[in-house]
């Protein structure tokens with residue numbers, strides 16, 4: 246079976262957060278395949294765990310995908326500070342790691358970047374028998390600084406290729422495709438005929454034993470927290486994802502939540518944590534605060550990663566219009582305001598740059614939603630974009646991002662344990678990916694086995710199939726499919 250078909254059949258979606266169907270994304274021809282191992286969200290450790298323990302599988306998938314998309318360059322980008330992970334990948338590249346092979350010549354994370362030379366090896370995939378074969382694509386390791394958001398697709402493409410992805414564009418516009426490292430691990434499973442039914446998740450924060458949990462999709466967050474020793478707080482909030490971009494859930498919502506294909510982190514925090522309070526600020530209050538407190542210092546713009554790439558996004562100017570103007574729909578004719586559509590929601594402006602505790606990111610999100618509702622497309626005005634020469638000096642160190650977000654206490658946790666979840670019930674959302682929700686192909690009362698197809702991507706739509714994470718009996722089919730593990 247062709248690799249692309251294996252990926253589609255396994256229901257693989259981008260595991261870095263957005264959940265874009267991988268079969269669709271990789272149905273392309275590109276010059277660059279970039280595997281995103283930056284894991285720039287300050288508390289997440291999942292990709293690092295996979296690099297240390299599944300390096301061979303990641304390398305194998307990267308080689309296979311590189312060949313499939315016709316890439317001339319295949320790069321695994323990770324922080325130069327990830328020394329153990331670097332070593333594990335290098336070993337996999339030289340064929341010393343598990344399930345890997347192929348020749349290599351690497352120089353280690355201290356090397357100065359692509360031009361200066363990096364770890365390198367031929368891609369390894371089943372057909373190659375673990376050895377270099379004609380037509381294989383060299384895989385190289387690319388060292389990134391420890392900054393946030395190094396893993397943002399557009400930032401990463403610039404770091405590796407020095408090409409600027411146009412505003413509202415995608416890496417394909419400059420001949421690149423970016424795929425998350427955990428996605429590569431899932432592709433390796435797909436190559437073995439194993440569908441994506443289990444997720445590796447960092448469970449950290451106010452838990453007794455921060456750990457990586459491997460959980461079937463549909464496992465409750467509560468079960469994952471229990472496997473990390475339980476919460477230290479009686480009532481808590483949870484961040485679904487990382488502290489910079491993740492979704493904050495209140496106590497009740499978190500107790501109802503279940504793992505999806507895109508869950509990468511479950512961060513338990515005090516119910517009244519700063520991030521929880523910030524996430525609840527109502528629009529009216531944001532506006533009053535912007536009017537009263539925005540001092541137009543422009544730090545939000547100076548440190549904005551998209552502005553630093555040369556994109557015409559200037560959050561301080563949007564704030565000025567928001568503070569002075571009427572409601573959001575009345576601002577949408579203003580071309581400056583419309584630039585909110587190219588905000589990547591990284592949170593640098595809000596959680597780090599702004600000295601007044603204001604919320605440019607959330608205001609941008611509101612504007613973008615209103616533009617969508619009004620059917621206003623983003624229009625590029627310029628034809629060329631050049632990164633700011635100051636960009637190198639304005640990268641936000643990851644540890645400082647953690648400190649300003651109030652999560653520094655958890656930043657230095659060493660997490661290298663794996664807990665396997667074996668839930669008795671899973672609640673699997675039919676909305677696991679970008680695009681259309683999957684359509685159930687099972688009914689209440691059906692008996693299913695682990696890995697069985699239970700919901701299918703609708704014909705001709707962007708989406709992904711869903712498979713059962715546990716065997717058992719289907720007890721409910723609504724927006725969710727509930728499976729109980731009955732004997």
Ligand code: SF4
Pocket residue numbers: 545548549550551552558560587588589590591592593594595605606609
């Ligand atoms: S969230 Fe703020 S810093 Fe990040 S891209 Fe948007 S405006 Fe720029």
Ligand code: SF4
Pocket residue numbers: 538539540541542543544545546560561564598599600601602603604605
């Ligand atoms: S950083 Fe804060 S105070 Fe300064 S311009 Fe931006 S929103 Fe206003």
